[in-house]
Amino acid sequence: MDINKRKIAxxxxxxGVKADHFKTNEIAISLALPLEKSTASVNALVINLLxxxxxxxxxxxxxxxxxxxxxxxxxxxxxSKQGECQVLKIxxxxxxxxxxxDGSSISFECLKLLTSLVFYPRLDDNGNFYEEDIKSxxxxxxEKIESENNEKRTYVxxxxxxxxxxxxxxGINKYGTIEDVKKITSADVLHAWHNMLDTAKIMIxxxxxVDFEETASYLVSMFRTVIRHYTPLKDAVFVTSRGDVKEKxxxxxxxxxxxxxxxxxxxxxxxxxxxxxxxxCDVFGGGPYSKLFANVREKMSLCYYCSARYTxxxxxxxxxxxxxxxxxxxxxxxxxNQLEEIKNGNFDEEFNxxxxxLRDAVLSVNDTPELIENWYSNQLTVKSIKSxxxxxxxxxxxxxxxxxxCATLLKLDTIYKLSAPKEDEE
Amino acid sequence: xxxxxxxxxxxxxxxxxxxxxxxxxxxxKENYSSTYAIFGTxxxxxxxxxxxxxxxxxxxxxxxxxxxLEHKLFESEDLDAFARxxxxxxxxxxxxxxxxxxxxxxxxxNFKDSLEILLDFVTHPYFTKETVEKEQGIIGQxxxxxxxxxxxxxxxxxxxxxxxxxxxxxxxxGTTDSIAQITDKLxxxxxxxxxxxxxxxxxxxxxxxxxxVLAVCDKMLETAPELEIERSFxxxxxxxxxxxxxxHLAMNMPVFSFGYKETCEKPVQDLKTVVETNILLxxxxxxxxxxxxxxxxxxxxxxxxxxxxxxxxxxxxxxxDGESENPQxxxxxxxEAVANLKSNGITDEQFESARRSLYGxxxxxxxxxxxxxxxxxxxxxxxYSIFETIDIYKNVKKSDIEKRLANMMKEKYSALSVVKxx
Numbered sequence: 012m013d014i015n016k017r018k019i020a021x022x023x024x025x026x027g028v029k030a031d032h033f034k035t036n037e038i039a040i041s042l043a044l045p046l047e048k049s050t051a052s053v054n055a056l057v058i059n060l061l062x063x064x065x066x067x068x069x070x071x072x073x074x075x076x077x078x079x080x081x082x083x084x085x086x087x088x089x090x091s092k093q094g095e096c097q098v099l100k101i102x103x104x105x106x107x108x109x110x111x112x113d114g115s116s117i118s119f120e121c122l123k124l125l126t127s128l129v130f131y132p133r134l135d136d137n138g139n140f141y142e143e144d145i146k147s148x149x150x151x152x153x154e155k156i157e158s159e160n161n162e163k164r165t166y167v168x169x170x171x172x173x174x175x176x177x178x179x180x181x182g183i184n185k186y187g188t189i190e191d192v193k194k195i196t197s198a199d200v201l202h203a204w205h206n207m208l209d210t211a212k213i214m215i216x217x218x219x220x221v222d223f224e225e226t227a228s229y230l231v232s233m234f235r236t237v238i239r240h241y242t243p244l245k246d247a248v249f250v251t252s253r254g255d256v257k258e259k260x261x262x263x264x265x266x267x268x269x270x271x272x273x274x275x276x277x278x279x280x281x282x283x284x285x286x287x288x289x290x291x292c293d294v295f296g297g298g299p300y301s302k303l304f305a306n307v308r309e310k311m312s313l314c315y316y317c318s319a320r321y322t323x324x325x326x327x328x329x330x331x332x333x334x335x336x337x338x339x340x341x342x343x344x345x346x347x348n349q350l351e352e353i354k355n356g357n358f359d360e361e362f363n364x365x366x367x368x369l370r371d372a373v374l375s376v377n378d379t380p381e382l383i384e385n386w387y388s389n390q391l392t393v394k395s396i397k398s399x400x401x402x403x404x405x406x407x408x409x410x411x412x413x414x415x416x417c418a419t420l421l422k423l424d425t426i427y428k429l430s431a432p433k434e435d436e437e
Numbered sequence: 438x439x440x441x442x443x444x445x446x447x448x449x450x451x452x453x454x455x456x457x458x459x460x461x462x463x464x465x466k467e468n469y470s471s472t473y474a475i476f477g478t479x480x481x482x483x484x485x486x487x488x489x490x491x492x493x494x495x496x497x498x499x500x501x502x503x504x505x506l507e508h509k510l511f512e513s514e515d516l517d518a519f520a521r522x523x524x525x526x527x528x529x530x531x532x533x534x535x536x537x538x539x540x541x542x543x544x545x546x547n548f549k550d551s552l553e554i555l556l557d558f559v560t561h562p563y564f565t566k567e568t569v570e571k572e573q574g575i576i577g578q579x580x581x582x583x584x585x586x587x588x589x590x591x592x593x594x595x596x597x598x599x600x601x602x603x604x605x606x607x608x609x610x611g612t613t614d615s616i617a618q619i620t621d622k623l624x625x626x627x628x629x630x631x632x633x634x635x636x637x638x639x640x641x642x643x644x645x646x647x648x649x650v651l652a653v654c655d656k657m658l659e660t661a662p663e664l665e666i667e668r669s670f671x672x673x674x675x676x677x678x679x680x681x682x683x684x685h686l687a688m689n690m691p692v693f694s695f696g697y698k699e700t701c702e703k704p705v706q707d708l709k710t711v712v713e714t715n716i717l718l719x720x721x722x723x724x725x726x727x728x729x730x731x732x733x734x735x736x737x738x739x740x741x742x743x744x745x746x747x748x749x750x751x752x753x754x755x756x757x758d759g760e761s762e763n764p765q766x767x768x769x770x771x772x773e774a775v776a777n778l779k780s781n782g783i784t785d786e787q788f789e790s791a792r793r794s795l796y797g798x799x800x801x802x803x804x805x806x807x808x809x810x811x812x813x814x815x816x817x818x819x820x821y822s823i824f825e826t827i828d829i830y831k832n833v834k835k836s837d838i839e840k841r842l843a844n845m846m847k848e849k850y851s852a853l854s855v856v857k858x859x
Contacts, residue, residue, distance in 0.1 A: 032468040034446075034804045071733060075725040079790045082797025106797045110445075147736070154739045157690035158760055161587050264687040264859070266584040300523035312571070315578040333582055360523070367526030367546070374545040375471040378643070379805060 012377065014398060017227045020234040022241030023213040026387050026396075027223040030380070034110070036118045036219030037384040038125055039102030042211035043244060043392050046097040046180045052152070052187025053195050053203040055090045058099035060140065060148045060200065062088035066131045077124065082106040084121055086128075093392045094247035094280065094324030095180040099207065100388060101129060104381065107220050118221045126233050132204065140200045152192050156184070163265055163429065168331060171271035171427035174257055179248045181325050208237045212244055214391045218380045244392055247325045251277040252422050260428040267315070270339050272330040272346060273425035278417070280324050281394070286405040287413035292321035292328055293365040294414060295353060300364035302349040303330070313342040324392065328421060336430040343426060353418040362411055373403045438647060443824040445831075446803055450813075450823075451647040457658035458634040462813040463647040466806060472548045472643035473806040476559050477539035477814040480631035482609040483670075483750060484536075489630055490665035498627060499618040500604065501576070501611015504533040506624055508572055509564050510540070518558040527551040535605055536749045537818060538631075543807065548645055549653050556639075556657040562628050564621045573616055580610045587692040587856045588758065594682040595694040595756065598852035601678055602671040605752045634661035640813035643806040668704075670751050675700065680852045691857035693764035695771060696747070696756040698850045704751050708821045712829040713841045714746045714755075719791035720783055720838070721774060722757060728774035737761050737770070755846055768853045775846045783842070788835040796830040 015027040044054060068074035078084045084105035091098045105121040135141055160166045169184060176182030186192075217226055252275055278288055296303035296319025303317045315333040322329070334342050352358065376382045376399045383399075390396045397405075442449040450464035482503050488495045511518040511531070522529045527544035529551075540559050544551050583589045593608055600606040610616070630636075641650050677698055722728050722744045732738040742759035761767050802808045809823070816823045 030468070032466075035801050070730075072725060072730045075730075076790060079723075079725050079794040083794035083801070084797070104801070106800055109447075110797070110800050112793075147734075150736050151739045154690055154760060157688075158739075158741065161686075161688040161690055161692065163585050163687075267578065267582045298523070298528070299519035312574060315575070315582055333578070335578075364523035364526075368523065368528065371471075371526035371545045372528060375543060378466075378469045378471050 015223050019215070019227065019230045021239040022211070023234055023239070024215070025227050025230055026214055026216045027221065027226065028216070028218045028383050028387070029220070029223065030218065031220040033219050033380050034107055035104050035380055036107055036121070036217070036221050037102065037104055037380045038118070038122050038221070039100055039216050039384055039388055040125060040129055041098055041100040041214045041216070041388040041391050042207050043093060043096040043098045044207065044211050045244060046092060046095045046183050048183050048187070048191070050203065051097055051183050051185065052191035053199045054097055054099055054207065055186045056145070056148050056152050056192065056195055057200060057203045057207060058088045058090060058101055059151065060144060061128050061132055061204075062086060062101050063148070064133050064144070065128045066133050067127060069133050081117055081120060082110070084117070090185045092181070092185050093389065096244055096392045097185060098391060099211075101125065102384070118219070119225070122217075122221070122226060122229065126230070129208070130233055130236065138201075139197050140204075142197060145195065145197060145200055149192050149195060152186060153189050156186050156189055156192070163269060164331070164333075167269040167271055167427060167429045168329065170261065170429070171273055171329065171425055174259055174427060175273040175327070175425040179250065181247060209240050210242070212241065212391060214388055216384050216387050218384045246280065249279055249326060251275055251326075253424060256423050256426060258426045260430065262432045263429060265429060265431055268334050268336045268339065268428065268430040270314070270332040270334045270342060271427040272343065272423070273427075274328045274421040275424045276321070276326045276328055277420040277422065278326055280326065284413060284417065285323050286402075287409045288323070288417045288420075289321055290362070290365055290369065290406065290409045291353065291414045291417035292319050293369055294358050294361045295319045295349065296330055297365060298368050300361050300368065302352060302358065302361060303346060306349055307332070307342055307345050311345060313338045313345060317342070327424070336428070339428055347423070350418060350421065354415060356411070356415050358414070359411075362414065366406065366409070369406050370403045373399045373406065441822065441824060443827065445827055446800060446824065448803060453647065453651065455651075455654055455658065456660060457654065458661040459654065459658060460638040460817055461650060461654065462638065462640040462817070463645065463650050464642045464809055464813075465646055466643050469643045469806065471543055471545045471806065472641060472645045473541065473543045473810045474552055474555060474639070474641045475539050475541040475810045475814055476555050476637065476639050477537050477818075478631050478637045479536065479818045480538050480627070480636065481534050481536040482607065482611070483604040484631065484668060485604050486669050487630060488667040488669070490667070495669065496626060498623055499611065500607045500615040501609070502619055502623060502627055503538050504610045505572065505576060505616055505619050506627055507531050507533045507538050508576060509568065509624060510559055510562060512568060513558060513561060513563045518554060521554045521558070522551060525551045525554065533609055535609065537814065539811070539814060541810070549649055552641070552650065552653045553657055556653065559632070560658065562625070562632075564624050566621055569619060569621050569624065573619070576610060576616055577613045580608065580613060583608070583610075585686065587686055587688060590684050590686070591692045591694040591758065591854050591856045592756070594684055594856070595696050595852060595854035598679050598682050598854060599677050599696060599698040599754060600752065601674055603673045603752050604670065605749065630664070630666060633664045634658065635664055636666060638814055638817045640810045642810040642813070668750060673701070673751065675850070677850055677852055682852070682854045684854075684856045685859045686856055688856075688858045690760050691762065691764055691855055692760050693767065693856075694756055694758050694854045695764070695768045696754050696852060697846045699753040699755065699845060701751055701753045705819055706748050706753065708819070708825055709829055710841065711746065711748065712826060713833060713837050714845070716788070716791050716795060716833065717838050717841055717845070718744045718746060718755065719795055720787045721778055722771070723791060723794070725790055726774070728770060732767060732770055737763055737767050764853060764855045768851070772848055772851065779842060783835055783839055785835065788838060792830060792833065796827070799827055799830060
């Protein structure tokens, strides 16, 4: 697949992946800002607010009717963390022009719609966002935070993250807090919107059968309307160790316990060995061939699920388990024991499986426009962008010795447990 | 080998009646690097009472046995299926639903080797008393995990409100009590009945050609004896069990499921009626509907609101799921919107907007090799061809939808299930 990159304005890049064999096109605008407690909630609110209406389609009903007319194009807004950046994204999935019943261009219409949502929101005569629109978004964002808390697997992971990164920006929830959402004012929203357009690192990604030149010149004209004050984003705070292991048991009325274990990883995001660290994490707790799945779950039946995840941009690995309270300490011991096994080089089969498994998974990204779009927008905050093929090549070059070395770079940091109240405490 | 084309979609697939008795579908995708294969049996959690064509006896089995069997098939005397896939690089999985059990993998390389593994482990069961006992513990934990998942509990509690006897009211994995009754003998009885190749199908979509698939099938599959399976359920009354249920979890934001039990005049609904009902639900509760906008503006729903036409063998319902501070007010608004639509009729604009939107989404499905492969299995077990759907969207009339509306969503057959904090 051909990949085109073009600078649209200072800190604004258009990335096009040309493919004409899909039924749909993906267009997304991703904006990265520093993750800060004072702005996390209002930024999260703004991107959702922009996705709901604009100056032309003043109500959600009008906007949704437009999307239905565009053959059920789907519009979505999302907030994520990339290292210690907060990434706001608004994207649209639309049918390719060749399926249009009346010959009109669906994708260019969608590009125009998407940019107009970001550049021309619905403002009152004084240039402010409407109070009623902000109130509605506050409710939705609070419900989103509560909805995440409803899901205990996500909830316990968030709790573990905020304990482990208590004194670092990474500990801030991507949506901020319910209290901060409640405090948002109209002036905050206006400021956040301007700040986002003026200062964020921005990528517009277009995947499918969309004319790159036409898109680029349209975007250049749009970005001429803002004065950019872009300064490059800072790297995440790099912490390799933080003293004693932090342990916490939280008691909630749940039927099944959960256990989360956090490790610091002594490897910076731009280290040449990060592909080996990815392989290490996969051997440790990735696919069904991994050490944790095969031993902690299958052989010893200590957990119903047990998996590891490496976050390169913040240099840590998190293990998540569904685990009954009586098994938790045993599970922790066994997980550490499996780490030793890797340090000692006992992972030949897992290594081979991981190498072909990761390669297969990375290459399959190319078969879904949505995954391709995510692949690139997930690299918004890194300096050099890699394609799935390049990533597969890096994976192929990883050696067993490198993986053994990676295993020695982990340092246990946090153990977070969630379980039901003890009977005598009820 | 039949070749079936769709000019609208720009796709074609091959349909093969394999000599073993298995139905095979292959849809090659140009320029795709990966392939998705799914091997399914028409056997799900609701199949707890059945009769084989070579027997006079009805067999009754414990709830949750189809799902249990799915777990057990991954094991064999030596290497389990996951360990075998680990050598080809495919990512593999399986699932059990109310009416089918499917085994699948996706890969970019070594397709034929992975297909061999799939066909081999599904056609070679191996269970002993000991392995069955071990699995009872693991599945017990899986069942318990869902007791903490609000959306899951909300849906099943609604089904328990709507259905007296039909096994759709029971959790797909069964209960810890029901799975305790499962034995290796019962597993073999179910296996030998439902995993007969005449009751199964294979669908392959992506970077593969029919010749590749056939070569592996010829090598791996033995001819299955002819067999027909009769299903039976206890009579299900038209009325519902109760109209409200509440369940408590450690949480703040209440989750709800509201639904209507529909008449089930024939065990399997025809495709045209399914498409019409989906358009109807889009008109009633899609994101351009008065109902959706009204609920959203009143702060009663958020973006997690959804609607579903929920059908399968012997059951049919319409369900609305979401999160709300006031689920009862949402249920009341839905009932009111149904009444309004029935009395005011459907406008041309409403109809066209819903049809156009669903037509586009149907085409979009063909992007994803997994969606297409799963659609083949669903279509095969319900007796239609996947390309028929798009034609129905093109030809459906507003009057068809109005006729459908007149007979559906009757208030006295509706119920609300709520999951909230204590």
